[in-house]
Amino acid sequence: MTVTETETTDTSADTCAGPPQGDRRPDGADKYTISEVAALTGLTAHTLRWYERIGLMPHIDRSHTGQRRYSNRDLDWLALVGKLRLTGMPVADMVRYAELVRSGDHTYTERFELLKQTREDVLSRIAELQGTLAVLDRKISFYADAGRALASERA
């Protein structure tokens, strides 16, 4: 048996997290221009082309005149990339992940490790941010008290 999926069935599940980017065309009629994808993803056309150049995107279908035509599959991939970007993962690492996906099923373990590592990173980043919240709250309440003191002084 071979697990017949390369980031398709589960990336479409991925999109259930994130903004309700609903306006998609049905599969088979899924041909988006670069500017449509830009509007859908919030990335610029420049960035989309750049992602392709650096190998973060698979090669995108072209129209008979050579213009890019993105598919729902591409949109799914971009949604995942968007999530990974939010984790703070460097672009180079995302490119590495993309390469693993392109290389086929035998890279499952490596992808698994990469994602687990990313998960750890996210967890510690959250902890870090919660640490800053504590400091922020202490300072905020200091200034709130100072404000109250000043107000009562004026009264």
Added chain:
Amino acid sequence: MTVTETETTDTSADTCAGPPQGDRRPDGADKYTISEVAALTGLTAHTLRWYERIGLMPHIDRSHTGQRRYSNRDLDWLALVGKLRLTGMPVADMVRYAELVRSGDHTYTERFELLKQTREDVLSRIAELQGTLAVLDRKISFYADAGRALASERA
């Protein structure tokens, strides 16, 4: 009444969060060279000088030969800056905050607002990261399942 503190009594409280950067000299004997401060904060000497240049640090005391001599107060400030940096606040905003502190007590409200905004930003960043965790976990369990399937196939 005037609240007689300019980021001193409460920044020393701030340091209770963060790594146990204990090896401090007592007040009065608190003169640190730039490389000591670098070791204490994890910043490079370059960065410390740069922080000063851009106005993120107050002017640091100098020895009779013109070398920087940092005080405990400076260390406290650096601890706060470190925390703000962890929030992802841009350096320009930290400089703005530093300017407010230098300008005196009448900027309390503005500092308060800035910190509250930062707090909001941190909160939404945490939420964002938790969103990415959901996606990561889904993908990780996909690969874990795939790994199990492959293993049972070999059995």
Added chain:
DNA sequence: TAGAACGCTGGAGTGCACTCCAAGCAAGCG
């Protein structure tokens, strides 16, 4: 007192993630 180690300055360089530019082709419209 020699030499290593540390510190000073202004300014240039680095790496990342875009971001923009110029020049040109292609499609749609009045």
Added chain:
DNA sequence: CGCTTGCTTGGAGTGCACTCCAGCGTTCTA
């Protein structure tokens, strides 16, 4: 047909946050 709009390319430019360099002076250790 001309005009606008959208897309193409390789390569150059931008902004941020450092990071390093050259050339010099100072301070510590043997």
